[in-house]
Amino acid sequence: MQSIPMTVRGADLLRKELNELKTVTRPKIIADIAVAREHGDLKENAEYHAAREQQGFCEGRIQEIEAKLSNVQIIDVTKMPNTGKVIFGTTVTIVNVDTDAEVKYRIVGDDEADIKNNLISVNSPIARGLIGKQVDDAVSIQTPKGIVEYEIIEVEYL
Structure with missing residues (x-):
């Protein structure tokens, strides 16, 4: 399993x-x-x-x-060195390139996901688009309204 x-x-x-x-x-x-x-x-x-x-x-x-x-x-990211890379468990602040809207998400497991509290599933489109990227990277994420460009401005290992 x-x-x-x-x-x-x-x-x-x-x-x-x-x-x-x-x-x-x-x-x-x-x-x-x-x-x-x-x-x-x-x-x-x-x-x-x-x-x-x-x-x-x-x-x-x-x-x-x-x-x-x-x-x-x-996975306890607090015990890992912060490399600036987005991995499972990190808290990521992204900004929408078009609107300058800033949002902070924590990437968690399916059971913990709660969008109202900005906890997104590792399997969500946003998390899949962010995993492996780093601070200052630009990412294109497919949303229901189309592709949205974001820039990663902070990655925290909290």
Whole structure:
């Protein structure tokens, strides 16, 4: 199986979610199932069926997280020398050549991606266009509105 790149923060968030699912969510669902069973006939017991469905989602998510964590490759850019090169985990400030609009992105794994917080997936078009480039490089990135020219003005290993 292919290793899954992840930042230290991303792996910590997954471990916290796994712990929450195992120590809080799973026991609550088991208790809900027990309560629903006491209501009698299981064939028409909506509470029971809802709790069982929740249990299926919870167990599926636990398995998914455990599989990811067993194949994780944690990349900590803070322990690497800043060469000015854009790699997984770096924070990149780019400026749109046409509009002078400046934006800062951190390149993270798929699980951590959150565009509202400027965390972009390593598999996104922007990240793919930036990986391997350096400060002062010009990059052309295919966006839904067409090709946009950016200049890399800062690469941070935070």
